[in-house]
Amino acid sequence: MAWLAAGEGYEIALVEGRVAARSATGRAAGRQLKTLPKALRDHPEVDRLRRLAEWLERHEAACIAQVDTWMVSSLPVPTALLARVWPDEAWQSALRDMAVVGEDPDEVGFLRDATASGELKVVNLDGETVRLSPRTVTLPHPVLLPDLDDVRDFAAELGIVQRVEQIHRPTWEKPEGPAATATEVRDYAGGVFASRFGLAARATGLGYRVSGGYATCKVRDTGRSTEAAVWIGEPYYEDETSTGALSWHDENGRAVRLTEVGPVAWSEGMRMAAALYAGRKIEEGGDAR
Numbered sequence: 001m002a003w004l005a006a007g008e009g010y011e012i013a014l015v016e017g018r019v020a021a022r023s024a025t026g027r028a029a030g031r032q033l034k035t036l037p038k039a040l041r042d043h044p045e046v047d048r049l050r051r052l053a054e055w056l057e058r059h060e061a062a063c064i065a066q067v068d069t070w071m072v073s074s075l076p077v078p079t080a081l082l083a084r085v086w087p088d089e090a091w092q093s094a095l096r097d098m099a100v101v102g103e104d105p106d107e108v109g110f111l112r113d114a115t116a117s118g119e120l121k122v123v124n125l126d127g128e129t130v131r132l133s134p135r136t137v138t139l140p141h142p143v144l145l146p147d148l149d150d151v152r153d154f155a156a157e158l159g160i161v162q163r164v165e166q167i168h169r170p171t172w173e174k175p176e177g178p179a180a181t182a183t184e185v186r187d188y189a190g191g192v193f194a195s196r197f198g199l200a201a202r203a204t205g206l207g208y209r210v211s212g213g214y215a216t217c218k219v220r221d222t223g224r225s226t227e228a229a230v231w232i233g234e235p236y237y238e239d240e241t242s243t244g245a246l247s248w249h250d251e252n253g254r255a256v257r258l259t260e261v262g263p264v265a266w267s268e269g270m271r272m273a274a275a276l277y278a279g280r281k282i283e284e285g286g287d288a289r
């Protein structure tokens with residue numbers, strides 16, 4: 001970003017998300033200062049840059065959240081849309097190196113570029129850079145990727161770092177033959193917390209929604225919307241509380257049988273339950289599994 005004149009003898013700019021200043025005159029001209037001079041702290045241009053930095057931070061977070069939503073829901077994304085947003089550094093950072101699938105569901109590649117003409121450049125699993133021009137692509141949830149371990153090994157060889165957790169996202173596969181009428185999983189029930197407030201704060205801090213007595217996350221899986229929910233205790237309950245069972249519900253709030261829960265909804269529900277349970281109190285000599 002260009003340096004802007006601010007006050008007598010100073011210039012300012014955004015550097016790594018923060019307002020920085022440098023001398024504009026004298027022998028120190030062009031030298032960046034370690035701290036913002038007191039004379040500049042209330043300058044209108046400094047305030048404007050601070051507000052711009054806050055907006056950029058929110059925009060970056062929104063881009064990451066949107067890409068995460070596309071991935072978790074395996075929604076088809078128009079290639080033209082990727083090409084349109086790619087020049088934006090925040091969007092590019094969120095999308096770069098995401099695994100994408102085009103017209104052939106067996107061909108996975110890591111996104112490296114999107115041109116103005118709507119062409120995608122990806123590195124396929126043979127290590128070759130190829131060009132794709134499908135109408136839409138998906139950013140698949142890792143539980144849907146065949147040979148996930150091989151994909152992870154190849155990503156490590158390429159040194160891929162993803163802003164949105166995809167390839168190395170923890171996954172859970174649904175066990176075979178759950179009871180036909182069962183609607184709950186209790187693998188991560190019984191995690192004790194000092195208060196319901198602390199458990200709810202952990203849920204929101206991890207990005208989950210707290211509604212009533214539940215921590216929840218919505219997933220679009222196998223063509224329908226499903227909400228995973230973990231019981232965290234009655235609102236305003238101040239005493240010690242524990243994590244409860246994990247269950248899934250359809251768009252009408254009806255409990256979904258475990259046999260009908262899709263692979264992504266299962267994995268994301270178990271991921272939420274495990275993440276909440278990991279913050280429990282551990283008594284000395286107690287169960288630390």
